[in-house]
Amino acid sequence: MDSTARNFKKNASGALNDAQLQRALAHVPRGFVKKRQDAADALPEFERLRDQGRDIKNHVLDHLDLYLEAFEEKVVEAGGHVHWATTAEEARNLVVRLCLDREAETVTKGKSMISEEIGLNAGLEQVGIKPVETDLGEYIIQLRGETPSHLIAPAVHLNKDQIEADFRRVHTELPEERNLHEPASLVHEAREILRQKYLDADVGITGANFLIAETGTSVIVTNEGKGDLTQILPKTHIVIASIEKVVPTLEDASTLVRILARSATGQEISNYTTFSTGPKRRGDPDGPNEYHVVLLDNGRSSMLGTEFQDMLRCIRCGACMNHCPVYSAVGGHAYGAVYPGPMGSVLTPALSSLKAAKDLPNACTLNGRCREVCPVNIPLTDMLRNLRARQWDARLTPPVAKVALRGWGFVARRPRLYHLVAGLAVHGMRLWAFGHRRIQRMPLAGGWVRYRDLPRPEKGSFMQQYAASRHAARKRK
Amino acid sequence: MSDRAAIFDAIRRANPAPVLSANEIAAQAASLVADRAGVQPDFGGLSLLDRFVAKATSERVTAMVNRVAQLSDVPAAVAGYLNNAGLTAAVAVQNCALLEALDWSPLERTQALEEDGGVAVTCAEFGIAETGSVVFRSGADRPVMLNFLPLHHIVVLNAENLLAYPEDLWVHLGGRDAPQSRLLTIVTGTSGTADIEARNVRGAHGPRHMMIVIYGG
Numbered sequence: 241m242d243s244t245a246r247n248f249k250k251n252a253s254g255a256l257n258d259a260q261l262q263r264a265l266a267h268v269p270r271g272f273v274k275k276r277q278d279a280a281d282a283l284p285e286f287e288r289l290r291d292q293g294r295d296i297k298n299h300v301l302d303h304l305d306l307y308l309e310a311f312e313e314k315v316v317e318a319g320g321h322v323h324w325a326t327t328a329e330e331a332r333n334l335v336v337r338l339c340l341d342r343e344a345e346t347v348t349k350g351k352s353m354i355s356e357e358i359g360l361n362a363g364l365e366q367v368g369i370k371p372v373e374t375d376l377g378e379y380i381i382q383l384r385g386e387t388p389s390h391l392i393a394p395a396v397h398l399n400k401d402q403i404e405a406d407f408r409r410v411h412t413e414l415p416e417e418r419n420l421h422e423p424a425s426l427v428h429e430a431r432e433i434l435r436q437k438y439l440d441a442d443v444g445i446t447g448a449n450f451l452i453a454e455t456g457t458s459v460i461v462t463n464e465g466k467g468d469l470t471q472i473l474p475k476t477h478i479v480i481a482s483i484e485k486v487v488p489t490l491e492d493a494s495t496l497v498r499i500l501a502r503s504a505t506g507q508e509i510s511n512y513t514t515f516s517t518g519p520k521r522r523g524d525p526d527g528p529n530e531y532h533v534v535l536l537d538n539g540r541s542s543m544l545g546t547e548f549q550d551m552l553r554c555i556r557c558g559a560c561m562n563h564c565p566v567y568s569a570v571g572g573h574a575y576g577a578v579y580p581g582p583m584g585s586v587l588t589p590a591l592s593s594l595k596a597a598k599d600l601p602n603a604c605t606l607n608g609r610c611r612e613v614c615p616v617n618i619p620l621t622d623m624l625r626n627l628r629a630r631q632w633d634a635r636l637t638p639p640v641a642k643v644a645l646r647g648w649g650f651v652a653r654r655p656r657l658y659h660l661v662a663g664l665a666v667h668g669m670r671l672w673a674f675g676h677r678r679i680q681r682m683p684l685a686g687g688w689v690r691y692r693d694l695p696r697p698e699k700g701s702f703m704q705q706y707a708a709s710r711h712a713a714r715k716r717k
Numbered sequence: 718m719s720d721r722a723a724i725f726d727a728i729r730r731a732n733p734a735p736v737l738s739a740n741e742i743a744a745q746a747a748s749l750v751a752d753r754a755g756v757q758p759d760f761g762g763l764s765l766l767d768r769f770v771a772k773a774t775s776e777r778v779t780a781m782v783n784r785v786a787q788l789s790d791v792p793a794a795v796a797g798y799l800n801n802a803g804l805t806a807a808v809a810v811q812n813c814a815l816l817e818a819l820d821w822s823p824l825e826r827t828q829a830l831e832e833d834g835g836v837a838v839t840c841a842e843f844g845i846a847e848t849g850s851v852v853f854r855s856g857a858d859r860p861v862m863l864n865f866l867p868l869h870h871i872v873v874l875n876a877e878n879l880l881a882y883p884e885d886l887w888v889h890l891g892g893r894d895a896p897q898s899r900l901l902t903i904v905t906g907t908s909g910t911a912d913i914e915a916r917n918v919r920g921a922h923g924p925r926h927m928m929i930v931i932y933g934g
Contacts, residue, residue, distance in 0.1 A: 305732065515902070
């Protein structure tokens with residue numbers, strides 16, 4: 241996917257003024273935030289789980305090469321194939337070639353953010369293969385030609401009347417007078433349409449939430465069962481996953497599944513937790529004849545050993561963006577990258593470049609809710625702060641901000657000068673208020689005062705008032 | 718350099734060679750998840766069966782549970798479900814040894830589920846009490862498609878096969894050294910989605926209704 245992260249400011253402006261989007265985003269607090277809190281409250285061991293999740297992931301990252309080797313060995317032992325790709329382009333080409341060699345006409349897809357990262361759908365369409373998204377959210381945005389705006393709820397930026405309009409526009413074979421008022425009717429229509437596509441598919445492509453090294457198993461966690469129908473019915477099953485998805489054992493996967501479901505949707509476990517190992521066994525009445533795992537690096541190995549290594553712990557639950565006030569205000573598309581929200585603001589510059597994504601680390605109030613809810617304790621705010629420091633060193637900070645920060649730094653290092661300037665500023669603002677209790681216009685702060693009024697300051701800065709009261713106290717003695 | 722070699726090269730440059738042996742690394746990994754009491758929830762005195770039923774019928778799982786005395790009572794329970802739901806369709810019964818041995822004569826059987834809207838009866842190998850889940854594995858006598866295709870899914874479970882936690886599965890199945898089946902699925906209730914305005918709807922692609930018939934115990 242081509243990143244438009246450099247347009248964040250423009251995108252965010254547009255998003256704030258988009259009434260449809262604002263209406264849709266209002267569902268996030270009720271849907272995700274409350275459910276996660278309920279699940280966390282219901283489990284006294286929740287914090288312990290977060291620590292275990294962090295420890296498991298850290299352990300894997302310390303021995304990533306060994307676990308990847310073990311995983312590959314076990315996949316091959318079970319009759320599967322493993323393919324390696326250093327770049328997004330290589331991964332895309334690998335998958336397209338696998339499909340072409342099998343003369344695939346249609347390919348069903350479960351949900352996979354890696355497939356977004358490598359631009360898989362475009363690659364398949366270019367060679368005349370039709371990819372069909374089966375995750376309901378992904379299906380909806382595929383109809384609209386959009387990209388996902390959230391890690392686990394790709395269509396969270398849409399309202400149901402928008403979805404109804406798209407269904408009516410595309411599903412022309414169905415009767416016009418049908419009732420699509422309720423979400424249930426939309427879901428059932430999608431079920432109907434997609435059922436035949438599942439049965440017709442030549443190849444099924446899924447992602448993987450985890451890859452288990454000790455057994456060569458890929459794990460997917462879904463609520464719809466789309467990943468299961470995608471991987472059982474066609475003759476070939478392709479798994480695409482990034483290298484940091486590997487975990488040592490079945491127990492580790494079980495622990496991480498506990499924390500993933502609770503953090504993502506507030507469930508104790510997702511409706512379908514599926515472990516796939518190799519192709520179908522001799523005598524199995526159903527299942528694919530071939531099982532391929534495509535492993536993608538795309539910049540992750542260069543994050544190892546740097547201050548961004550912790551970001552590789554991410555298990556893609558989406559909790560950080562659900563709790564982010566910036567994301568809740570502008571939605572995922574404003575970030576202009578594959579991965580939005582707090583985790584995307586760290587991962588995008590880490591995988592691509594700081595220059596291409598320089599607004600993203602600044603799209604943050606550093607309130608820290610994201611790191612409080614991260615199931616694997618990623619210090620997101622520290623990393624965003626590090627990115628800003630790196631920006632400064634690389635001279636990527638915008639000129640106005642640089643001048644302002646330099647100016648403030650100059651004054652702040654000289655306390656008496658600071659007090660003088662503060663006192664003058666307070667005096668100036670009192671005059672500027674023209675006798676009103678509130679200031680509604682202010683040069684150089686237009687962006688701030690457009691939506692807020694400044695209160696007229698008290699007489700004198702704090703230091704001036706403090707000095708005056710001490711002076712008065714001495715005089716009384 | 719091949720992609721594979723390049724990736725391993727990059728990883729090894731970042732991580733210095735380990736001073737631990739493979740066994741020590743494995744032991745370290747095992748110690749990280751050894752504290753089970755730390756993360757497995759307590760059942761508050763409930764038996765495995767009671768916890769299972771409570772969770773399976775809960776609002777977030779939405780399955781129905783029907784307890785029968787023995788395995789031979791299962792076909793009658795299925796007939797009862799069809800009656801209550803006003804269904805007259807033929808039933809696809811998974812051709813596993815356990816179900817094949819039963820007398821299905823009161824019902825009409827079909828082999829496959831070409832059209833959507835059907836009913837399937839399948840055998841769950843295990844139940845997980847913690848979450849109200851049932852476990853299916855692929856195998857020579859167990860087509861897994863029947864667990865995902867029908868609209869109504871009737872699951873047959875032996876109460877003796879109830880486990881407390883998902884981790885217990887790995888112990889029972891023999892862990893890493895046992896041959897893995899192609900597919901193992903832990904199913905918790907019916908297929909659902911909240912992709913539209915965060916409202917939960919059932920029957921997204923998989924079954925919309927689930928009834929778990931528990932026998933024995």
